[in-house]
Each structure stands twice: as structure tokens, then as C-alpha cells.
Amino acid sequence: WVRLDCGASCAAEPGAALPAVLLGAPEPDSGPGPTQGSWERQLLRAALRRADCLTQCAARRLGPGGAARLRVGSTIRDAFRRREPYNYLQRAYYQLKKLDLAAAAAHTFFVANPTHLQMREDMAKYRRMSGVQPQSFRDLETPPHWAAYDTSLELLERQEAGLALPRLEEALQGSLAQMESCRADCQGPEEQEGAEEEEDGAGSQGGLYEAIARHWIQVLQCRQRCVGETATRPGRSFPVPDFLPSQLRRLYEAHAQVGNLSQAIENVLSVLLFYPDDEPAKRALNQFQAQLGEPRPGLGPREDIQHFILRSLGEKRQLYYAMEHLGTSFKDPDPWTPAALIPEALREQLREDQEKRSWDHEPPKPKPLTYWKDVLLLEGVTLTQDSRQLNGSERAVLDGLLTPAECGVLLQLAKDAAGAGARSGYRGRRSPHTPHERFEGLTVLKAAQLARAGTVGSQGAKLLLEVSERVRTLTQAYFSPERPLHLSFTHLVCRSAIEGEQEQRMDLSHPVHADNCVLDPDTGECWREPPAYTYRDYSGLLYLNDDFQGGDLFFTEPNALTVTARVRPRCGRLVAFSSGGENPHGVWAVTRGRRCALALWHTWAPEHREQEWIEAKELLQESEEEEEEEEEEMLSKHTSPEPPSRRHQRVQDKAGKAPRVREEL
Ligand SMILES: O=C(O)CCC(=O)C(=O)O
Numbered sequence: 001w002v003r004l005d006c007g008a009s010c011a012a013e014p015g016a017a018l019p020a021v022l023l024g025a026p027e028p029d030s031g032p033g034p035t036q037g038s039w040e041r042q043l044l045r046a047a048l049r050r051a052d053c054l055t056q057c058a059a060r061r062l063g064p065g066g067a068a069r070l071r072v073g074s075t076i077r078d079a080f081r082r083r084e085p086y087n088y089l090q091r092a093y094y095q096l097k098k099l100d101l102a103a104a105a106a107h108t109f110f111v112a113n114p115t116h117l118q119m120r121e122d123m124a125k126y127r128r129m130s131g132v133q134p135q136s137f138r139d140l141e142t143p144p145h146w147a148a149y150d151t152s153l154e155l156l157e158r159q160e161a162g163l164a165l166p167r168l169e170e171a172l173q174g175s176l177a178q179m180e181s182c183r184a185d186c187q188g189p190e191e192q193e194g195a196e197e198e199e200d201g202a203g204s205q206g207g208l209y210e211a212i213a214r215h216w217i218q219v220l221q222c223r224q225r226c227v228g229e230t231a232t233r234p235g236r237s238f239p240v241p242d243f244l245p246s247q248l249r250r251l252y253e254a255h256a257q258v259g260n261l262s263q264a265i266e267n268v269l270s271v272l273l274f275y276p277d278d279e280p281a282k283r284a285l286n287q288f289q290a291q292l293g294e295p296r297p298g299l300g301p302r303e304d305i306q307h308f309i310l311r312s313l314g315e316k317r318q319l320y321y322a323m324e325h326l327g328t329s330f331k332d333p334d335p336w337t338p339a340a341l342i343p344e345a346l347r348e349q350l351r352e353d354q355e356k357r358s359w360d361h362e363p364p365k366p367k368p369l370t371y372w373k374d375v376l377l378l379e380g381v382t383l384t385q386d387s388r389q390l391n392g393s394e395r396a397v398l399d400g401l402l403t404p405a406e407c408g409v410l411l412q413l414a415k416d417a418a419g420a421g422a423r424s425g426y427r428g429r430r431s432p433h434t435p436h437e438r439f440e441g442l443t444v445l446k447a448a449q450l451a452r453a454g455t456v457g458s459q460g461a462k463l464l465l466e467v468s469e470r471v472r473t474l475t476q477a478y479f480s481p482e483r484p485l486h487l488s489f490t491h492l493v494c495r496s497a498i499e500g501e502q503e504q505r506m507d508l509s510h511p512v513h514a515d516n517c518v519l520d521p522d523t524g525e526c527w528r529e530p531p532a533y534t535y536r537d538y539s540g541l542l543y544l545n546d547d548f549q550g551g552d553l554f555f556t557e558p559n560a561l562t563v564t565a566r567v568r569p570r571c572g573r574l575v576a577f578s579s580g581g582e583n584p585h586g587v588w589a590v591t592r593g594r595r596c597a598l599a600l601w602h603t604w605a606p607e608h609r610e611q612e613w614i615e616a617k618e619l620l621q622e623s624e625e626e627e628e629e630e631e632e633e634m635l636s637k638h639t640s641p642e643p644p645s646r647r648h649q650r651v652q653d654k655a656g657k658a659p660r661v662r663e664e665l
């Protein structure tokens with residue numbers, strides 16, 4: 001508040017006013033402008049006076065050190081912009097059992113973060129709770145003038161123009177006041193945490209002027225951005241840039257309906273200040289003037305709107321000027337800025353940028369897929385979605401990697417292994433990711449050992465090895481045809497919903513993460529360092545079934561919030577992607593049944609090749625040879641095969657030590 005107050009009072013000081021030439025500056029070539037030196041000096045004087053005023057005001061109100069002590073960094077500003085405090089507020093209210101407020105806080109957060117996964121689930125949960133009414137879901141950030149606008153629209157719908165008018169006026173005044181506070185609040189660039197000190201350009205006079213001009217431009221950029229945000233209503237499809245004109249249109253219509261013709265004319269003329277060629281407004285103006293009879297010379301556009309437009313255009317003129325001469329950037333939030341205001345040189349550049357931007361959106365050219373196509377034909381596999389369809393880079397969904405019978409064999413393997421685990425006092429444990437699911441993981445070596453012990457069928461264990469090699473071949477052919485990929489870890493994973501614990505569930509089966517780096521959703525950075533498995537280069541998930549509820553895989557933006565693609569598991573479907581920060585992903589809660597998948601990670605580093613895969617292969621080969629030998633013996637001697645107990649003994653000897661359990665997830 002101090003900041004706003006000081007901003008407002010210092011802006012009102014006569015000495016702090018902008019050089020008039022900059023505010024209502026005439027068109028560039030409509031006469032001999034003042035010399036450059038004079039307005040530069042004026043700008044310098046105004047900027048210094050204003051800075052001094054602000055420092056003194058803050059020191060008066062906040063004590064020595066003033067505003068510097070209460071500086072808010074851009075991280076905090078951004079968090080507030082994203083309405084993050086409401087997420088915490090929601091949890092606090094929930095714990096205090098204030099459900100109505102909890103739902104309101106949740107809703108307030110959600111309208112600004114409509115793709116936030118956690119909140120989506122929380123909202124569903126609130127909706128099911130008794131004690132939460134539909135009215136509970138209100139936006140606590142809605143300023144009163146927006147509420148006034150909403151009420152006025154309802155009144156207009158009911159043909160109550162007379163009652164709507166004061167509300168409309170309140171809404172318009174509120175909007176203008178909010179924009180005014182943007183001016184007071186923006187006193188310079190937003191503080192960047194850890195930002196470099198500005199370059200020392202103050203050595204020469206030109207450098208000083210330029211530094212001040214740049215600072216001033218940052219103030220203006222901040223204002224325009226703030227005004228744009230002011231007009232934005234999260235969660236509403238309100239025509240944002242037309243925010244003021246829309247309200248003025250309602251105003252002239254309502255005034256006309258109740259017969260206030262002169263006010264109708266003032267408002268329609270105000271619309272025409274934004275859009276001089278607006279046909280409906282021009283027609284309305286003609287009609288009102290005809291109804292009024294004799295012309296009223298004093299009638300013009302509203303003063304508050306004139307003032308707003310004049311100032312806004314003045315600021316934009318400076319922003320465009322700086323864009324042309326200082327190379328600063330400016331993204332105009334308004335569609336009504338007259339083209340004549342944009343410098344000739346920039347118009348061309350902006351048009352080019354526009355074109356370039358649409359070019360950027362064109363899908364990237366697909367890589368040559370000749371080798372890949374051979375593999376496709378070879379395996380009978382189809383490419384269901386490529387990176388572009390999955391809204392990312394290096395992502396693919398392939399189908400047809402397994403037949404239904406093969407899925408059946410692998411599912412049986414998972415089941416037998418889990419059953420064996422339970423019998424040997426090795427209970428299916430709770431998932432490391434959620435208390436609402438059980439999680440069973442089987443490595444290739446463990447599968448081979450269990451097969452040798454006769455606990456699971458050897459067919460399943462062999463298929464596991466064969467299929468992992470199939471996935472490796474495909475992944476290499478698709479993503480890395482020039483450079484060999486090795487399997488670094490293979491894991492058959494089932495996640496099962498724990499019955500009776502699904503109702504209040506708010507979490508995910510697997511939180512959003514990247515596979516080879518530690519993701520920081522706040523900055524979108526991904527740190528490729530331990531404890532991440534940094535040597536993983538490509539990830540694969542080969543799904544075995546779809547008879548469960550929930551459990552879709554999804555990709556997000558690096559913020560871990562915005563879902564960019566979603567994949568439903570099914571038998572024989574492989575999702576493959578590069579393991580880095582470009583592919584954050586997670587798994588929706590499994591709320592019923594059991595979801596099994598073969599998770600595989602590939603590496604370019606031969607030293608991280610999966611040793612256990614080779615051991616498992618050897619183990620299975622040995623059992624195969626033994627079986628053959630036994631068969632031969634049996635056939636030649638016509639004796640009965642040795643009792644199973646001896647075979648088990650041998651397995652134990654061969655394996656040497658207790659099976660290792662790998663904890664990679
Ligand atoms: O099972 C899935 O679909 C994904 C699992 C996963 O992302 C992982 O284990 O790293």
C-alpha cells in the first residue's frame with residue numbers, strides 16, 4: 001500500500017510530470033518537433049525528481065532504508081500471479097474443516113491453473129462432499145467491480161437497464177482505478193532475483209541518458225503488462241483486450257434504453273475513440289443524434305476515457321520509439337492501437353515477426369525413417385503417435401509390440417512372482433509413490449531365478465528377455481539409428497489399487513518426474529546429477545493390460561503442472577521418449593484393478609549396460625540345456641526324472657547367493 005500510495009502521490013507532483021512532448025506528442029512528421037537535447041534533459045529532470053520523491057516518501061512511511069527493505073522479487077510476484085498462495089490456503093481451510101472456504105480457495109487457484117492435476121482431483125473431491133454448495137466455488141480474487149459487471153449483465157438480460165446502469169458505471173470506474181494503480185505500482189523494472197547488476201553505461205552523458213531512458217521504458221513495459229493483466233479474468237472467456245470498449249457498449253445501450261440520450265452519445269463517442277470505424281457504434285450514434293433532434297455542441301466522448309486513451313497512446317508511442325531506437329521489446333496488449341502510431345520501420349518488422357511466428361508453429365520435418373520403416377515392416381508394429389502429435393520432442397507411441405497371448409504370459413509371470421513373494425514372506429509392498437496402491441516389481445534376473453527354481457514358468461522369464469530386446473531394437477531404430485543403445489534396466493511393474501482406500505484419493509500413482517534428472521518445477525530446470533539415474537538416455541514403457549481404472553501416463557510442461565499429452569495403456573503399446581527434462585511425466589492414480597507394464601531404460605554408455613540381463617540370459621540358457629540333457633537321459637535310460645528337490649538345490653548352488661533385489665524405480 002505504501003508503494004501504491006507513494007507512487008500515486010509522486011506521479012501527481014508537478015515536477016515529476018513527463019515532458020509534454022512525450023505524452024501527447026504530435027505525429028512524427030506533422031511539424032518541427034523539439035530538439036532531441038531538450039526533451040532528453042526534461043526526461044532526466046522528471047525521472048530524477050520522481051526517484052527522489054519515491055525514496056523520501058518510502059523512507060517517511062517505512063523508516064530508514066524505505067522500500068528497499070520491502071522489495072518483492074519476481075519469484076514471489078510470479079507465485080502470486082499464478083495464485084499459488086490459494087493452494088496453501090485451501091489445505092489450511094481443509095484442515096480447519098472450513099469446507100466452504102476451502103472450496104472457494106481451491107476454485108480460486110484452479111481458475112488460474114486449469115490444468116493443475118492435483119487441484120483437479122481436489123476439486124472433484126470437494127464436489128462430492130456434503131457441506132460444499134455450488135456457490136462455494138467462487139473466485140476470491142474477483143475484484144468488486146467485476147462482480148458489479150456480472151450483476152449488471154444479469155440485470156440487462158432481465159431488461160432492467162435502469163438498475164444495471166449504476167453497476168455498469170461502478171464496473172467501469174473500478175477498471176479505470178485498477179489501471180491507475182498499475183501506474184503507481186510500476187516504478188521500475190521488476191526485481192530479478194540474482195540478476196546481474198546493470199551495465200555501467202553512466203560514464204558518458206549519452207550513457208546516462210540512455211540508462212534513464214531504458215529505466216523509464218521498463219516502467220512503461222511494467223505498466224502495459226499490468227494493464228493487460230488487469231483486463232484478464234482467469235477462467236472467463238471475456239474478450240480481454242476489448243475490456244473497456246465492451247463496458248462502454250453496454251453503457252450506451254443501457255442509457256439509450258432508459259432514454260438518457262446525451263449520456264448514450266457520450267458513451268458511444270467513447271467507443272469510437274477506440275474504434276473510429278466501428279459500424280454498429282456509428283449507426284447507434286446517428287440514431288441517437290436523430291432522436292435528440294437539434295445538435296448539442298457540448299457533447300463529446302467521456303473525459304475519463306479520453307484521458308485514459310491519451311495517456312495510453314503516449315506511453316505506447318514511447319515504447320515503440322524505444323523499440324526502434326534502443327532495441328527494447330514491447331508486446332502491445334491492445335487491438336485498438338492505431339497503425340499510424342507504429343513507426344514505419346517497425347510495422348514491417350512486426351509483420352515479419354508475425355509471419356515468422358506462424359512459420360515456427362509449423363510442424364518440424366520428420367527425421368528420415370527409412371531404417372525405421374524396415375523395422376516397422378519387420379515387426380508389424382505401427383507408429384500411433386509421433387512427437388508432434390504428443391506435443392513434445394522425442395516422444396512416440398507404438399502399437400502392436402505384443403500379441404494378446406504374450407501379454408497374458410507376462411501378466412501370469414508377474415502374478416506368479418508376486419504370489420511366490422507373498423509365500424516366502426516377501427509381501428507386495430505399498431507403492432513408494434502413494435499409500436493407496438500396492439507396487440510389485442520384478443527384474444529380469446529375479447524372473448530367471450524364479451524360473452530356475454520352478455516357481456514361475458520359464459516361458460514368461462524367457463519372453464521377458466526377448467521382449468526387452470525387441471523394445472531396445474525399436475527404440476534405437478526410432479531415436480538413435482546412428483548410435484547403439486543398451487538396456488540399462490528392465491523392470492516388470494504392477495500397480496494395484498488398494499480396495500476401500502480410493503474415495504478420498506487426491507494423489508497420483510506416480511508423481512511428475514523426469515527419468516534422468518531432478519526436475520525443479522518452479523524453474524522448469526532439470527538437474528542431471530545424482531540421485532537421478534543420469535546415464536538413462538531413452539525410456540520405454542510397454543503396457544500389458546487395460547482392465548483397470550485410471551493409470552494413464554501423461555506428459556507435462558517442465559512446470560510439472562500443464563499436461564501436454566496423455567496415453568492410455570493397453571496390451572502391446574509402447575511409449576518411448578528421451579529421458580531428460582524435455583519429457584516430464586507421471587501416472588494418474590490407479591483407482592481400481594491392477595496395471596502392469598514393462599519399464600525399460602536405455603543408455604548410450606556401454607559401462608551402464610544391464611549386467612543382470614546377461615546373467616539372466618545365461619541362467620535361462622543353462623536351464624534349457626539341463627532340460628534338454630534330462631530329456632535325453634530320460635529317453636535313453638527310460639528312468640523317471642530326478643525329483644524336483646534336487647533341481648532346486650542346484651539352482652541355489654548356481655545362483656550362489658540370495659537373489660539381489662534392485663531398488664531402481
Ligand atoms: O508406468 C508408467 O507409465 C510410467 C512409470 C514411470 O514413469 C517410471 O517408472 O519412471
Ligand SMILES: [Fe+2]
Binds near residue numbers: 513514515539585
Ligand atoms: Fe518415469
